[in-house]
Amino acid sequence: NAGVTQTPKFRVLKTGQSMTLLCAQDMNHEYMYWYRQDPGMGLRLIHYSVGEGTTAKGEVPDGYNVSRLKKQNFLLGLESAAPSQTSVYFCASSTPEGVNTEAFFGQGTRLTVV
């Protein structure tokens, strides 16, 4: 019963370094999302994907890139990390199913950029 798994759970980066966050889901969901959570701001959508090979921008996409090469995986990349990208990152997946429509979340990744 893995659901949605994010790796890593914690990471500290120096300004200018790059990294990739991995999200994996085993529910065969078409839709996947990356959010960031900052204090007092709720969760905000960075990028999303509606199927394998597709990606699209959310509300706060600057400084991030994503890829969805396999249906079960959604990668979030930071090419040159900045202190403003210090945040908690959540991945989620869903498949619209009428009354059962729901998003399932990973456990989050706390990223600190120093």
Place this chain on the structure above:
Amino acid sequence: AQTVTQSQPEMSVQEAETVTLSCTYDTSENNYYLFWYKQPPSRQMILVIRQEAYKQQNATENRFSVNFQKAAKSFSLKISDSQLGDTAMYFCAFMKPPRYALNFGKGTSLLVTP
């Protein structure tokens, strides 16, 4: 763009009492979903309750119920018989086709006291 407003940043309730968390949203759509998510200190996002906009009947899940007022664009959460384990951040969220991405409010921090 849809906006979700939670006007109560913090609330407190005594164990066994009832508390209501407020949420309003803004949309011109007719087909959408509304959610309440709970985020305890563990950081995990947990679905509390879901409401489909086309349903007039208010959703209930054990001690949790909503008051969905579609015309007023209001979606409040009532927690009955509050328990210490209900202490968490609560997020109201909106979802609609075609992205089915969640649009979150800023959250309400609920503290349940003995």
